[in-house]
Amino acid sequence: MIHVFAFYLFAILVVCSGALTILSRNPVHSVLWLILAFFNAAGLMLLLGAEFIAMLLVIVYVGAVAVLFLFVVMMLDIDFAELRAGFVDYLPFGMLIALVLLAEIVLGIGIWSAGPVELAQRAAPVTGDMPNIQAIGGLLYTRYIFLFEAAGLVLLVAMIGAIVLTHRARGGVKGQNIAKQNRRRPQDAVRNINQPVGQGVDLGGVEL
Helix, strand or coil: CCHHHHHHHHHHHHHHHHHHHHHHCHHHHHHHHHHHHHHHHHHHHHHHCHHHHHHHHHHHHHHHHHHHHHHHHCCCCCCHHHHHHCCCCHHHHHHHHHHHHHHHHEEEEEEEEHHHCCCCHHCCCCCCCCCCCHHHHHHHCCHHHHHHHHHHHHHHHHHHHHHHCCCCCCCCCCCCCCCHHHCCCHHCCCCCCCCCCCCCCEEEEEEE
């Protein structure tokens, strides 16, 4: 009984928080609702016994992606009123995508109702007493080791490309001189003074 109650609780919260993510006018509130949706989706994964996917949702999506979205939205000076001005122009295209997604969901529910699909057992047969984390780890580092290494190489190339694009010469941006920073002496970077009481702090001639 408690499992049924937990399922419906998590499912209702996922649907409501997902809807509020789209309908919220404040982008910061949208990201917060998205984080709530991820947490409740992780709860659903735990009920299904997929604790590895639940950890991915919390650690990767909530701990990294959603928090990154939140900081980017809060730090960037974006005129959201101007962005919302063209909402009506993109409404037909958005409705088309929504109808396609709805059709896919209905098709998926119909296929699931027709009977279980045994593709997972054929692709990766595991025993019932083995945890899914252990099964996933065994498959990644045995059968799919080369694909796993290839994915790591792709991510490495993407990281190197991002670093190269960031450090390229740009007008008005002062580059970093690593050799000069390494040659800097501690006495040139730190100054110890006996600061009198009630006279403020003098930082390079600027009185605070």
